[in-house]
Amino acid sequence: MSEIICPHCNKAFTIDESDYAKLIAQVRTKEFDKEIHEKIQAESDKQKASFELAEQRIKTKHQADIAEKDKLIESLNSQIDKSETEKELAISNAVTEKETEISELKSQIKSAESEKEIAVNQAIKIKDEEINKKNEEIAKLKAEIENKTTEKDLAVTQAITEKNSEISDLKTQIKTAESEKEIAVSQAVKDKDDELNKKDREILELRSQISNKETEKQLAISQVEQKKDSEIASKNAEIQTLNSTIELKENERKISEQTLKNNYEEQLKMKDEQIEKYKDFKQRLSTKMVGETLEQHCSIQFNQYRMTAFPNAYFEKDNDASSGSKGDFIYRDYSDDGTEYISIMFEMKNEADITTTKHKNEHFFKELDKDRNEKKCEYAVLVSMLESDSELYNSGIVDVSYKFPKMYVIRPQFFIPLISFLRNAALKSLEYKKQLLMIQHQQADLTTFENNLETFKNSFLYTYENAKKKHQEAIDGIDKAIAQLTKIKEALQTSDKHLNAANNKLESELTIKRLTKDADSVYDKLIEIREEK
Structure with a gap:
């Protein structure tokens, strides 16, 4: 029985262990629900922020693309305006030059006409002065005639006749001068008319050139406008294409966002189902069943994805306890050609909320690393429900490689994601592993070859040493035999000498005469036998 003080009324009341456990479970369940809700909300906010950032x-x-295209269109329009301005400026300069030239020609024509008029007026003035002078002389002469006396009438008459003749000559000269003046004026007018006609022709030619330049200008402007219209149409088509592409990308983005949203909602639904399952687990589990149920949950969860996500994988319980300990599950995955590219040792740890003795995750690291090394697994993963209040282990996949290499601690909901993550990472290095495995095989073959070569060398050396030893023994035997034969040879040579000496002695000393010396009867008998033969 436990005594509890109410925080509101400050009254003490007692409850039994079952009520206490229910109260603790209720508090922890609320905290668990609150924590799950906060995690789901945080994940939702994070996903939403990711979507907004992507959008x-x-x-x-x-x-930026539209601004760049607008900038390009503005640049092209500026080039068109600049080209038109330059063309108009060139035409304006040409027209100004021609107008200036025409004005100069007109000024020259006016100057020529003025000069012609001045020359005519000057000639008329000169002739008028001469006529006036003659008229003055005539008047003077008439006055003199009137003042002369009668006696001088003849002289006067003669003088008058002379003067009349002179006047006639002067009139003739005046007529001639007037005729010459008219001819000069006519010639000057003709020259000026010819010059004016020439200038008119030049003006017509210049106007024709100006008209041609205007036509060329209009043609050039038309060509530039057509070219720019074509470029603008092309740019408009490109802008339309870009707008279509942007619209298509926008639709793809919306579809992608909708797909991500659907996937996210599906994942949330799955997480909710898992949470409900965990809640149901926590309500139904007994202390004895906790560990086994976590293993069964992970096994069932893996088998649900086995044929779709892990068709070539091996995932079974570790039943080999020959070394004194064993893990819970071993996961191995293979490529289509049978090459193993990843292996994971799993250890599942759980405990009931009312368990008095609380364990920590790090208490199992050393044993898990030992099991991993004995079973030759690359990774070690602790699937744990321990330390449920730990922010570190509740944050997701925890890498504890700073204590033991390639070791992770996860909650059950990260069981499949961690396998997928490690598997995908290993798949990327599969080709390098194949090459490494090939090199290792080649190295193993080379090592085997070197070992075989060393064995052969040792065997050959042993045989060679034995053969060499026997050969030396044979040589020694031959040397001994040679020495023995040499002795025998020397003995035989000595014997031969003795035999030769004996033979010589036999030939020289073995005669009937010498043998029968002092034996006359034997000698006679031998002579008798020889004679009988």
Whole structure:
């Protein structure tokens, strides 16, 4: 029985262990629900922020593309305006030059006409002065005639006759001068008319050139306008294409967002189902069943994805306890050609909330690393429900490689994601592993070859040493035999000498005469036998 003080009324009351356990379970369940809700909300906010960031990036990129195209269109329009301005300036300069030239020609024509008029007026003035002078002389002479006396009438008459003749000559000269003046004026007018006609022709030619230049200008402007219209149409088509692409990308983004949203909602639904399952587990489990149920849960969860996500994988319980300990599950995955590219040793740890003795995850690291090394697994993963209040282990996949290499601690909901993550990472290095395995096989073959070569060398050396020893023994035997034969040879040579000496002695001393010396009867008998033969 336990005594509890109410925080509101400050009254003490007692409860039994079952009520206490229910109260603790209720508090922990609320905290667990609150924690799950906060994690789901945080994940939702994170996903939403990710979507908004992706959308903002796409919009920024599209706006940058549109701004770049607008800038390009503005640059092209500026080039068109600049080209038209340059063309108009060139035409204006040409027209100004021609107008200046025409004005100069007109000024020259006016100057020529003025000079012609001045020359005519000057000639008329000169002739008028001469006529006036003659008229003055005539008047003077008439006055003199009137003042002369009668006696001088003849002289006067003669003088008058002379003067009349002179006047006639002067009139003739005046007529001639007037005729010459008219001819000069006519010639000057003709020259000026010819010059005016020439200038008119030049003006017509210049106007024709100006008209041609105007036509060329209009043609050039038309060509430039057509070219620019074509470029603008092309740019408009390109802009339309870009707008279509942007719209398509926008639709793809919306579809992708909807797909991600659906996947996220599906994942949330799955997480909710898992949470409900965990809640149901926590309500139904007994202390004895906790560990086994976590193993069964992970096994069932893996088998649900086995044929779709892990068709070539091996995932079974570790039943080999020959070394004194064993893990819970071993996961191995293979490529289509049978090459193993990843292996994981799993250890599942759980305990009931009302368990008095609380364990920590790090208490199992050393044993898990030992099991991993004995079973030759690359990774070690502790699937744990221990330390349920730990922010570190509740944050997700925890890498504890700083204590033991390639070791992770996860909650059950990260069981499949961690396998997928490690498997995908290993798949990327599969080709390198194949090459490494090939090199290792080649190295193993080379080592085997070197070992075989060393064995052969040792065997050959042993045989060679034995043969060499026997050969030396044979040589020694031959040397001994040679020495023995040499002795025998020397003995035989000595014997031969003795035999030769004996033979010589036999030949020289073995005669009937010498043998029968002092034996006359024997000698006679031998002579008798020889004679009988």
